[in-house]
Amino acid sequence: MPPSPPSKARVRIDGKFFRLAGKKFHVKGVTYGPFAPNAQGEFFAPRDQVIRDFQLISELGANVLRLYYVPPKWFLDLAFEHGLRVLVDVPWNKHLCFLDAAETRDEAVSAVRAAAESCARHPAVFALSVVNEIPPDIVRWSSPKAITHFIQELVDAVKSIDPDCLCTFGNYPPTEYLKAQNVDFFCYNVYLHHPKPFENYLSRLQMIADSKPLILGEFGIDSLREGEETKCEILAWQIELCYRGGLAGAIVYSFTDDWYKEGAQVTDWAFGLTQQDRSPKKSYYVTQRQFFRAPYFPLSATPKVSVVVASYNGERTLAACLSSLEALNYEQYEVLLVDDGSTDRTHEICRGFKKIHYIRHEKNLGLSTARNTGINAASGEIVAFTDSDCRADEDWLYFLIGDLLNSEFTGIGGHNLLPPEDSWVAAAVMVSPGGPAHVMLTDRLAEHIPGCNMAFYKWALEEIGGFDPAFRKAGDDVDVCWRLQQNGYRLGFSPAGFVWHYRRATARDYLKQQYGYGEAEALLERRHPEYFNWFGGSQWQGRIYSPARIGVTMGGPIIYHGSFATGFFQTLYSPPPSLTLMLVNSIEYHVFVLLPLIIFAIVFRPLLPTAIGAVLLPIFVSALAATQADLPRERCRLWSRPLVALLFFLQPIVRGWARHQGSFRAPSSRLARRENLRTAVRDTGQQEFFLLDYWNDKRLDRVEFLRLIIERLDQQGWQHKVDAGWNKYDVQIYGSAWSLVQLVTVGEVLGHGKQILRARLAPGTTLFAKAIICSILGAELTLIGFLGRQVWWPYLILLTLPLFVWFLAKDQRDLQRLIAVFIDELASEVKLKKIEEK
Numbered sequence: 001m002p003p004s005p006p007s008k009a010r011v012r013i014d015g016k017f018f019r020l021a022g023k024k025f026h027v028k029g030v031t032y033g034p035f036a037p038n039a040q041g042e043f044f045a046p047r048d049q050v051i052r053d054f055q056l057i058s059e060l061g062a063n064v065l066r067l068y069y070v071p072p073k074w075f076l077d078l079a080f081e082h083g084l085r086v087l088v089d090v091p092w093n094k095h096l097c098f099l100d101a102a103e104t105r106d107e108a109v110s111a112v113r114a115a116a117e118s119c120a121r122h123p124a125v126f127a128l129s130v131v132n133e134i135p136p137d138i139v140r141w142s143s144p145k146a147i148t149h150f151i152q153e154l155v156d157a158v159k160s161i162d163p164d165c166l167c168t169f170g171n172y173p174p175t176e177y178l179k180a181q182n183v184d185f186f187c188y189n190v191y192l193h194h195p196k197p198f199e200n201y202l203s204r205l206q207m208i209a210d211s212k213p214l215i216l217g218e219f220g221i222d223s224l225r226e227g228e229e230t231k232c233e234i235l236a237w238q239i240e241l242c243y244r245g246g247l248a249g250a251i252v253y254s255f256t257d258d259w260y261k262e263g264a265q266v267t268d269w270a271f272g273l274t275q276q277d278r279s280p281k282k283s284y285y286v287t288q289r290q291f292f293r294a295p296y297f298p299l300s301a302t303p304k305v306s307v308v309v310a311s312y313n314g315e316r317t318l319a320a321c322l323s324s325l326e327a328l329n330y331e332q333y334e335v336l337l338v339d340d341g342s343t344d345r346t347h348e349i350c351r352g353f354k355k356i357h358y359i360r361h362e363k364n365l366g367l368s369t370a371r372n373t374g375i376n377a378a379s380g381e382i383v384a385f386t387d388s389d390c391r392a393d394e395d396w397l398y399f400l401i402g403d404l405l406n407s408e409f410t411g412i413g414g415h416n417l418l419p420p421e422d423s424w425v426a427a428a429v430m431v432s433p434g435g436p437a438h439v440m441l442t443d444r445l446a447e448h449i450p451g452c453n454m455a456f457y458k459w460a461l462e463e464i465g466g467f468d469p470a471f472r473k474a475g476d477d478v479d480v481c482w483r484l485q486q487n488g489y490r491l492g493f494s495p496a497g498f499v500w501h502y503r504r505a506t507a508r509d510y511l512k513q514q515y516g517y518g519e520a521e522a523l524l525e526r527r528h529p530e531y532f533n534w535f536g537g538s539q540w541q542g543r544i545y546s547p548a549r550i551g552v553t554m555g556g557p558i559i560y561h562g563s564f565a566t567g568f569f570q571t572l573y574s575p576p577p578s579l580t581l582m583l584v585n586s587i588e589y590h591v592f593v594l595l596p597l598i599i600f601a602i603v604f605r606p607l608l609p610t611a612i613g614a615v616l617l618p619i620f621v622s623a624l625a626a627t628q629a630d631l632p633r634e635r636c637r638l639w640s641r642p643l644v645a646l647l648f649f650l651q652p653i654v655r656g657w658a659r660h661q662g663s664f665r666a667p668s669s670r671l672a673r674r675e676n677l678r679t680a681v682r683d684t685g686q687q688e689f690f691l692l693d694y695w696n697d698k699r700l701d702r703v704e705f706l707r708l709i710i711e712r713l714d715q716q717g718w719q720h721k722v723d724a725g726w727n728k729y730d731v732q733i734y735g736s737a738w739s740l741v742q743l744v745t746v747g748e749v750l751g752h753g754k755q756i757l758r759a760r761l762a763p764g765t766t767l768f769a770k771a772i773i774c775s776i777l778g779a780e781l782t783l784i785g786f787l788g789r790q791v792w793w794p795y796l797i798l799l800t801l802p803l804f805v806w807f808l809a810k811d812q813r814d815l816q817r818l819i820a821v822f823i824d825e826l827a828s829e830v831k832l833k834k835i836e837e838k
Helices: 047-060 073-081 102-119 136-142 144-161 195-209 228-244 282-293 315-325 346-350 367-377 396-405 424-430 458-463 476-486 507-527 579-585 587-603 605-628 640-664 668-684 702-716 767-787 793-829
Strands: 012-014 017-020 023-025 027-031 064-067 085-089 125-132 166-171 186-189 214-219 249-252 305-311 333-340 356-361 382-387 390-392 411-417 438-440 445-448 453-457 491-501 543-545 558-560 571-573 691-696 719-722 731-734 739-751 754-765
Touching: 047 073, 047 282, 064 249, 073 085, 102 125, 102 144, 125 144, 136 144, 144 166, 186 195, 195 214, 195 228, 195 491, 214 228, 228 249, 228 282, 305 315, 305 367, 305 396, 315 333, 315 346, 315 382, 315 390, 333 346, 333 367, 346 356, 356 367, 367 382, 367 458, 367 476, 382 390, 382 396, 382 458, 396 411, 396 453, 396 491, 411 438, 424 507, 424 640, 445 476, 453 458, 453 476, 453 491, 476 491, 476 507, 507 640, 579 587, 579 605, 579 640, 587 605, 587 640, 605 640, 691 793, 702 719, 702 731, 702 739, 702 793, 739 793, 754 793, 767 793
Parallel strands: 027 064, 027 249, 064 085, 085 125, 125 166, 166 186, 186 214, 214 249, 305 333, 305 382, 333 356, 411 491
Antiparallel strands: 012 017, 017 023, 382 453, 390 491, 411 453, 438 445, 438 543, 445 491, 558 571, 691 754, 719 731, 731 739, 739 754
16 A cells, blocks of 8 residues: 655644644754755755655654755655655855845845745745854844844744744854744754753753744764764764653754865765765664654653542533543543532533543532542542643643653643633733743742642642642642742653643633632732732742743843853843832732822822822833733734733732732631630730740650641641741741731750740731831821921821821730630640749
């Protein structure tokens, strides 16, 4: 039976990979040429030689050729007949200061346009590379920003002729910081001959590529200088590390030692897999073996994985989610759908999926409880989580679990990408603040992984007690990540283990989601106050990777070029977003700055220009953030950026309002407990509780007593923070939005196994309360400064300050007494005898 003809479909982008005719297309390539000019003056071998070469290349297992000249049509036709695709580098005078003169600039644009027209819509064309390896001194001379804009201009030139043609440019370590936003995938030439630096640099490039595919456009070894045996060894692990690292492909330099450059045959380099006469070298067969094994090199183990999907009224995307989970490329896994009391068609949809294990809550218990149900039912060694509004890539578990096994991480996460079928509104929501993101401390070590794409060893989740049921809508993933790290465990990131995540379809749904995130932040702030700043925003040590900007960028990046721009690795250091400027969008700004200014301006007209400026400032910042948003071009509409600006303006207000509401509301179990303790305080008649002393003849260790206190605090819902080694207290206990108590303990050893355990309760004020005091003082000083001393009524504001301070002092004393009775009760249970003050 004759082989089926190659598909005329074109390669397209599919998340972090490529797809051709419905199947994943993993690039396995070799560079080809340039050669001495043939009879037609083309830098390609004669037709008969090309046919023989293509037969060898097909036997190699390669499917892509990288060319350094634009091929004629006969060459493309032959490539297509042999099932090969070509990546065409467009040659032009990149070694000149091409941006200095309109003539050289226009020549480059003309060359790229001519290449696009010559190759337009041919099924053999994989992609066009608009330039390859711009010298770093040229980049520094013209400025990286100008070079990047010009690369983007060249890509636009190709797209104007052939919109479906994939575009990239050949980059390399000396200019790794060049990042054209409109390229379809990233292509780097890397020559590193030691496994660890090579693997580490691939991780770095994956962070640079972010959510786009990454291929190695060139890598190879010279047989003359390194030796053929060494070449074989290096190529074997390089190819394997490329595909294990989640790259979309790799192109070996080169197919043959036959190489022509600058008008002469090159004879002192031998990078080819074949000799100049096309006889295969040993490295040809090594590459052939690795190409046939690629991309799915066997994992070191395949432990059973339990995939948990918690769903509440997720019928819109549930079928797509479950369909993707039934088709995963992994040997041992189960899918557990926990229906958290849904009232839609969830149960009916699940009946159509026989491989899905369905578990139902009769009523809605919240996201964390649903995930805990999944953990309890899981039979796998590893528990992975995604959401019902996600669609998993078929290789999701292969890469996620592979990277977890090949590390010392306890948990791991991956990208959540916008599905290509999502709407332009969803695209605007994606680049608006507050979406799921991963936070990276290094190129591999994560500080946070998003809840819609994460996996953990089951034993680790059981060790920390699973997810906290208090988190009903969101925040559960953040809490779990922080608790695992506090227990000494580390989290990682798998760039190729991604899911498609459907965003909110309307602005209203997005703001509703952000309201839920605000409620979760209030809980997180009380459980982990060390991770929050004074105005309630979370503080991350690592870099946040998200399509959405968390603030506006005011300064330019700094690039380390090395001495005289000769550094091999020239690194870009991007300035962090201006979070200080983003404060003008916060609800605190609107309540404590903007609202008082408007009121004062109504009374005192000279303040009117200041008030108008204060009103316009958050609008300006929101508009600036919208202009900097990286909207996908194909889904950018006239109203996209105005919508992003509106969401930037509203999101901090909605989320902040929910956060502050949550700060004033405490869990009912703790409030009930406080009422019981108030009764105990009243019954005992105790007045002050600063120092508590207990006689200990039971050999109860002080640290063990603290552990019992912390366990009881957890059981009864008291929000607290445990000393992480840097604090002057053992436990900090929160009573309200205003007050806290710091508990310090000490043990006095008396000999013969007896001791006195002492506890000191120091009251304190929360950062929120301090902000209120500062706001009152700020308003007072502003009024006095503008109105002068002749107007008496602003001084009435000062009366609120002592009243507020009195309220704080009373709240602190009450909390101090409550905690004292709490500790007394626990001490009595473990047979410690209270030493009463004489």
